[in-house]
Amino acid sequence: MVKSVTRVIFLFSCLLSFFVNSSEVSKDSDAKVFITEVSNIYMASSYLIFKQQSLINQKGGDKSTLFGKAFINNIKNAYEAKFNTKFPKENRRLYTSLLKAMIDVMEDNRTLIYDDELSFKGLIPATFSFQLSEKLTQKGLGVKIKFTNFASSIRNKLNLPDQWEVAAMKSFKQNKEKSYFDDESTLNNIPAYRYFVPMKLERFCLNCHGTPQHNPLNVGLDKSQWSKIDVTGFEMENWELGDFGGGLSVTIYKKDFLELEELCELNYISTFACHFFALE
Template sequence: MNKMTALRFRSVRLSISFLCVACCILPATGYTSENNNQHSIEQSIDDVARTYHASLLYIFSQQKLINSTQGNKSRLFGSALTDNVKETYRALFAQDFPSREDKYINLLLKHMVLVMEDNRTLLLDEHISYKGFIPAIFAFQLSTKFRERGYGINIKFTNVRSRIRNTLSAPDQWEQQALNTLVKDQNSIILDSKASYQGQPAVRYMRPVRMTPLCLNCHGRPKDNPVNNGLEESQWQTKDRTGFYMEGWKLGELGGGISVVIYGENVAGYDESN
């Protein structure tokens, strides 16, 4: 990270608390505006990131239902989905869900529902016992919808280039620099209110994601792979259930980051003093 770029970053300290749930996404306190009466762009971008964060956790928590070949799956769709994401948010951050008056939150909830509808046939299939619809897939599809529709806001779950599986989710230069910072200090978020994106003024944000025990099922060592349970070590598979080779990552390492950028007309006239 060059000196000029480093000066533009503001690192907001976080308190990371561990939940008694198995997930790759850990909660953190968010940004608080100095003017509580002003719902600033900084607050909006943090609300979006945490809502996205909560949705990934909810999809993670529903893996057993997602992969089942029978049963009522209504809580994966429509208003039941968004209600459960809101409840997950409240449990995760111990605070009320952001106002639906925020256009970005509305867009995010709407497109979560669209992603699940796109996958309805797969999710309701009675013959496929492993659907492969993991949080990373949900995150990528949700991010793609935002990018393709040109709302002036993009969201992405990414990682440093040396640790990325889906190259379509690879970090851009700003994200790589932010991730490099988080590798050294996982108790911070990165907020850059003087950034640019595609040649336009932008506010950019990166939230850390830590490795937890369940992450190791796919990203740890062969002994962490559930498909190897009960097998002799000589019979262990080195690929996870999704078909990727396991990387040997460890607990406490940075598992990636949630990147949000608001750009263009959406930040025109933005006053940093907010």
């Protein structure tokens, strides 16, 4: 009895690997769509964090839209406004986990956000992305999201690029692509899908990364008193509008992308096999 069950399981594994291999091409293009959407969802959330800076930093008042479902609804609205398409259906465990992790990060910052002593809370996209990535790692989701730049332009050493990111950034200098997807890469020697979107400096980036004339702390001051230190305490880089401003790097381990439930959803494996595994 035990032997025959083992044999059935073995046969199923063979069947499974056959179906998975034969759908390699569609799997990779599907991964590209998915990783692009994850990156866009993240971009929408950072856009929101920027737009909400005055709410985040204000003393007192109702800040409930920064938490829970209301926060996610705002991300969805920001996504639809920015990318001019509907927010993706949340039919993947990774999507729902990503949104849940975003809520958790905001919740972790609740005391800070409601601190009435601090006029600048330091909750900006770069810190949000760092905390989000930590959260995703804690949850074992195998998704990494990181803002990075060339080593010579970096503010925080924790954001230093790895070799793959350096190569991606260099490739934008040569070809003027909008993003860079790689389905044959690794992270920590684990096979991974990787995606990079370069960012150009927009007007609001200049508040911190631009010249002292853009520093909101200098408003109304005589030029001789202008500070080169931005509101976050870093020395301003003197970058200009439209300059390369680093980019967003998203990595998903292949093993986490190919969850069994998703293989079933996508009909990569037979319905019968899905039921078999569901019974496990």
